[in-house]
Amino acid sequence: MEIQVLKRVLGANEDKAQQIRARLIDQRVLMVNLISSPGSGKTTLLEQSLRGLQDTYTIAVIEGDVATDQDAQRLQPFNAQILLINTEGGCHLSSPSIETALNTLDLGALDLIFIENVGNLVCPAGFDLGEHAKVAVVSTAEGDDKPAKYPLLFRQAQLVILNKMDLLAHVNFDKERFYHNLQTLNADVPVIETSCTTGEGLKGWFDWVTTRVTDVQSL
Amino acid sequence: MEIQVLKRVLGANEDKAQQIRARLIDQRVLMVNLISSPGSGKTTLLEQSLRGLQDTYTIAVIEGDVATDQDAQRLQPFNAQILLINTEGGCHLSSPSIETALNTLDLGALDLIFIENVGNLVCPAGFDLGEHAKVAVVSTAEGDDKPAKYPLLFRQAQLVILNKMDLLAHVNFDKERFYHNLQTLNADVPVIETSCTTGEGLKGWFDWVTTRVTDVQSL
Numbered sequence: 001m002e003i004q005v006l007k008r009v010l011g012a013n014e015d016k017a018q019q020i021r022a023r024l025i026d027q028r029v030l031m032v033n034l035i036s037s038p039g040s041g042k043t044t045l046l047e048q049s050l051r052g053l054q055d056t057y058t059i060a061v062i063e064g065d066v067a068t069d070q071d072a073q074r075l076q077p078f079n080a081q082i083l084l085i086n087t088e089g090g091c092h093l094s095s096p097s098i099e100t101a102l103n104t105l106d107l108g109a110l111d112l113i114f115i116e117n118v119g120n121l122v123c124p125a126g127f128d129l130g131e132h133a134k135v136a137v138v139s140t141a142e143g144d145d146k147p148a149k150y151p152l153l154f155r156q157a158q159l160v161i162l163n164k165m166d167l168l169a170h171v172n173f174d175k176e177r178f179y180h181n182l183q184t185l186n187a188d189v190p191v192i193e194t195s196c197t198t199g200e201g202l203k204g205w206f207d208w209v210t211t212r213v214t215d216v217q218s219l
Numbered sequence: 220m221e222i223q224v225l226k227r228v229l230g231a232n233e234d235k236a237q238q239i240r241a242r243l244i245d246q247r248v249l250m251v252n253l254i255s256s257p258g259s260g261k262t263t264l265l266e267q268s269l270r271g272l273q274d275t276y277t278i279a280v281i282e283g284d285v286a287t288d289q290d291a292q293r294l295q296p297f298n299a300q301i302l303l304i305n306t307e308g309g310c311h312l313s314s315p316s317i318e319t320a321l322n323t324l325d326l327g328a329l330d331l332i333f334i335e336n337v338g339n340l341v342c343p344a345g346f347d348l349g350e351h352a353k354v355a356v357v358s359t360a361e362g363d364d365k366p367a368k369y370p371l372l373f374r375q376a377q378l379v380i381l382n383k384m385d386l387l388a389h390v391n392f393d394k395e396r397f398y399h400n401l402q403t404l405n406a407d408v409p410v411i412e413t414s415c416t417t418g419e420g421l422k423g424w425f426d427w428v429t430t431r432v433t434d435v436q437s438l
Contacts, residue, residue, distance in 0.1 A: 037256045120340070122338075142360075
């Protein structure tokens with residue numbers, strides 16, 4: 001009986017996610033789902049992304065958080081519509097709440113939506129939100145073993161951002177081991193090495209987003 | 220119907236946790252549940268803890284991981300029995316799997332059990348494992364906003380370890396804000412500042428454990 005309930009919930013989430021993806025393609029809007037541990041730098045990456053892309057694209061951000069509006073507040077100064085979903089203890093976002101968020105947006109006027117998922121390497125990886133790409137963000141301070149230890153996310157990611165490269169000299173992080181772990185799970189996934197403090201690698205990230213926006217708009 | 224199922228699962232977990240706690244008190248064994256984000260340094264803290272305490276106490280470690288035995292392997296060199304629970308995608312440990320682990324141990328011969336929960340600030344906080352204390356481990360690299368953003372864990376913690384103090388000069392971490400956030404949630408919780416790289420603060424952590432072992436053994 002418990003398994004039946006779980007199947008129903010997962011099915012409902014996936015059906016809704018497919019509908020969302022079709023709707024976004026119809027409106028030519030790219031949606032990117034950022035997933036990471038707490039404190040890997042997702043919000044700082046978004047601050048840099050809005051700063052770098054807000055003059056080129058019309059952007060919205062859906063902020064997922066267990067509690068508080070702290071991350072949403074940090075993005076308030078930028079030229080982007082910010083929607084906050086507090087999960088009230090829930091460990092991931094799900095597609096029905098994304099649909100509710102999309103219903104408040106003028107999708108026809110948007111180019112790009114970033115989702116900042118709840119800081120968690122486990123649960124968000126299991127839930128399709130109707131995004132076009134899951135991006136895994138991992139920081140050098142977390143250690144080189146994260147792909148091997150949290151394989152579901154790293155298998156699904158269409159891009160990996162290795163953040164906090166400015167800390168590399170101060171932490172015990174073996175880049176070769178990280179890349180080996182990652183490629184075992186997801187052989188061809190691109191990796192962009194960034195530091196949101198120094199700006200290293202951000203151009204590569206903006207280029208990745210730009211290519212994806214162009215792809216969706218040329219469908 | 221879905222809510223009824225959830226209640227049953229939570230109830231079963233809590234009943235089992237109470238039984239575990241009673242059994243451990245009966246056997247005079249302290250059990251400490253370490254909870255943190257991925258990469259905050261739980262396993263390195265355990266390496267240091269086994270190194271520092273293995274000559275004084277008879278210790279077992281229950282390692283919770285989504286996948287892989289990498290953390291368990293890291294603890295193999297020490298004088299402690301290591302039990303691995305792979306959750307196969309599950310985002311937290313639960314009391315029935317802890318009971319299974321305890322059934323393989325000679326509790327009468329043990330002083331101390333460390334649980335390393337799945338790396339996750341959300342889900343593990345919601346599940347009582349029958350431990351005597353939940354210890355929240357958070358690293359300076361994760362940012363000073365973690366207590367406010369993940370309040371359930373920090374409300375429940377009987378001790379907070381602020382780890383990676385050696386990175387403090389290299390990261391954007393406001394200690395005053397961290398302590399303020401934490402004290403709003405859990406006014407009297409003690410905090411030990413540590414670096415498992417330099418050894419800073421480890422004596423304070425060993426003293427905390429020693430006091431707790433003594434308390435349980437004098438019951």
